[in-house]
Amino acid sequence: MKGLLYYNRGDLRFSEEVPEPKVVNDNDVKIKVAYCGICGTDLHEYLEGPIFFPKAGKKDKISGFELPLCPGHEMSGVVVEVGDKVTHVKKGDHVVIEATSHCSDKARYKETMKQGLPFCSACKAGKPNICKDLNFLGLGTGSGGFGQYVVYGSDHVLKLPEFVPLDTAALVEPISVAWHAVEQANFKPGQTALVIGGGPIGLASILALKGHKASRIVCSEPALMRRQFAERLGAEVFNPMEHKDTVGDLKALVPETEGFDAAFDCSGIPITFQTSIDALGHGGIAVNVAIWADKPIQYNPMSLTYQEKLATGSMGYVVKDFAEVIEAIANGLIPLESVRVLITGKVSAQDTVEKGFNELINHKESNVKILVTPNGEQL
Ligand SMILES: [Zn+2]
Ligand SMILES: [Zn+2]
Incomplete structure (x- = not known):
């Protein structure tokens, strides 16, 4: 063939x-x-x-x-x-x-x-x-x-x-990668989410969060074209290059909880990893979705401890994620026009x-x- x-x-x-x-x-x-x-x-x-x-x-x-x-x-x-x-x-x-x-x-x-x-x-x-x-x-x-x-x-x-x-x-496949990550955050309808990075998986995460009925989705991304894609999918956008106090300004977007309920690092560099933890409210969950080079980075463990935050990772998907993505497309929570974008x-x-x-x-x-x-x- x-x-x-x-x-x-x-x-x-x-x-x-x-x-x-x-x-x-x-x-x-x-x-x-x-x-x-x-x-x-x-x-x-x-x-x-x-x-x-x-x-x-x-x-x-x-x-x-x-x-x-x-x-x-x-x-x-x-x-x-x-x-x-x-x-x-x-x-x-x-x-x-x-x-x-x-x-x-x-x-x-x-x-x-x-x-x-x-x-x-x-x-x-x-x-x-x-x-x-x-x-x-x-x-x-x-x-x-x-x-x-x-x-x-x-x-x-x-x-x-x-x-x-x-x-x-x-x-459906790349959205299922993101869907699994949102499941790893134990995400509930009405919660708020930060997506760091507007590449293919960051954008798929915006759709997966829509499928989970997020109340706010903020996408932090320095590249203009990627921010425009994120906006077309219905996320609020944030340019980290325009802010001196990135973490403080991100947290200020969700004053009710003093930070996001969940954050998804789809960039995979040390600063975004730390931001995914620091921009959470107390008890928030940071999920690493990015694939990193196989080497360690520095981070501050007390950034988890003081507010009992969790940091975890998400790997691939299972059949259930696919079934739920197809269902979310079928019931319109993930609009077909958005997937097509x-x-x-x-x-x-x-x-x-x-x-x-x-x-x-x-x-x-x-x-x-x-x-x-x-x-x-x-x-
Ligand atoms: Zn793939
Ligand atoms: Zn096995």
Whole structure:
């Protein structure tokens, strides 16, 4: 089939001979990919990887597959074939894929199934998103959405309501990342939230907070174009470069609670991490959504202690997050028009490196999400 193959850092090639995945298990679902978003993680794999992808000569922990592999994990598409035991979706259904892979997925790949590996403690506890071997379809586990077809277990496949167009549906994945983070903040309707950073995940966080009925959403972001995107989604915006006392001025926006109920660091630099804690009211929860380089930073532990604040992190998503995002789109809490604002481009598989990856790397602020169309444009 046609698609992209990731060989190594800086080496992503279009090919007409990408191996087409096949239905081999009785719970497999084969999907013709409509749209697949290019994620920051894909850019990291291209510029600095392999990170999730196995290193040259190594095998993926879940699937046992080796490079080259087809990337792409933010997919929507149409079911074309199902295994014998699949009942909740059928041929012709429009679907999205929850792309994590974890202990329960090892059984899908014969080689690791023979090893009879036990589930890890996180998977046993019903938290497969923090599985010790966590990976994603399209980042090492199986062939991803930058190819014409994907095959994955039916437990990862969610049916879409008919009125949701397939291009907009490709955004369910990044919004689910943000949805999980909002759940990690134990967020209640009517609470106030600070989103630090207006990149793709910061903007998705604004939508996830709307879905949780936040009373105030403030997005702090220095870049004008990103603030404009945040405003179009309905957030109040704050330019930290225009304030001497950033924390004091942020807290002054929510005088009732003397700080926000929850804060989401979607930037991932030391100052934003500290601000995400300092701008909270007492008992507030700061969630790190950003992916950091693997090295420590300094912060002040007493900034948590004095007001019994919490700092936590959010990793990926679970199927429930996808289901709740689809429901929030269906009931209008997350308006379709707002989701559509995040789509800033569509490219063919052939043009993905030049007009997708390079465009996102070189014109960061004017882009949010570029969708790849491995089977050509379809609506
Ligand atoms: Zn992603
Ligand atoms: Zn596990």
